[in-house]
Amino acid sequence: MDSTLPETSEKKEEFLDSLANGLQLLRIYATGVASVTVQEAAEQLDVTRAASRRILLTLEKLGYVRQDGRQFSPTPKVMDLGYAYFASLSLPSLVRPVMQDVARALGETCSLGVLDREHVVFLAREEAPKLLKLDLTIGSRLPAYAHSLGRALLSTLDDEALDQYLDNAELKRLTPYTTVSKTALRKLIRQVRSDGYSISVSELVDGFAGVAVPLRNHEGKVVAGLSVSMVLGARSPDELRRQHLPALQRAAATILDSMPRSGI
Structure with a gap:
């Protein structure tokens, strides 16, 4: 002994x-x-x-x-720890090939992001050749309430955390279509939670739309979100759902399969 x-x-x-x-x-x-x-x-x-x-x-x-x-x-510096975490998991080799496939298949920009208090923060982006695109880089922050990726991540919060977010969030009308009612936003986020995906049309930038899904690990914990953003054109939300959601869901499943069963 x-x-x-x-x-x-x-x-x-x-x-x-x-x-x-x-x-x-x-x-x-x-x-x-x-x-x-x-x-x-x-x-x-x-x-x-x-x-x-x-x-x-x-x-x-x-x-x-x-x-x-x-x-x-x-402060946002806390995100440095998150970036180091994702880097330690070889994020580019793990996620980017799948994101590149999505961008090529859909001809749209594919993004990976996480929720940081009231914002969605972008960790990776793969661009498709487009004349019009949002000028965003890795580390860019956008209001979660008005972005499809932000809503997908907000939908994974429990009711108490969601209520706290809504209590603290400052909802600004960014376009004529931005949801600024906290009651309406809570209803939308709960619908996203039920659907398992988010579609946002002209709420962040008029004429742009996005489709997003949460990414979970093998234990079911949300580790990030995946989205595609595009110029809306004449497409309806139903068309976006049919044309873009299946590719995102397949990509999320592929990323899950490539994750180690311990660590993430």
Whole structure:
């Protein structure tokens, strides 16, 4: 038994409680919590107020949270951790070939994105040769409520997280067709949740449309969303559903098949 004690002691000494608590605090934000106070963080982490304050001020110093009075909220820099996560999974080799196939088959732009509070953030895009296209790059952020990919991701939130999003979201009329009623938007998102896909027409940019689906891992957890965006032309939402949704659904299934069964 004595031979095991040094190893156990060494492992305990190598575990950094402060780092673990800092990461756990970031996970609290990931559940949809918009901000926390020192006291709330202390209760969530089961640490003293002094320890909680040190953790929050360290994260603020590093740029991962911002302080507004007593409230601490995450900054977009937190997404750097997400980019590193996807990079560690060889995202280009995992997803881009499938996205390229979608772009070529449909002749439209295919995008991969994640939800960051009130925005959808793009992690990858594959363009089709088009005269008219949205000027977006990797890392671009768009309001989730007005984008098909954003709504697809919002639909995967539970009711409590969705209510919190709607309480905090500032719904601006970006076009004459933008849904700005929170009651109407909640109904639309719940319909997307039931359908398993999202179609948005002229809500972000007049004359543009999008179709999107969530991407899940083997445990059913949503890890991102996949969409195609296009100039609407004379096409109806039903035509978009028939022409574009099947290709997106097949692509999502292909990506799932290529994911490791542990890790994502």
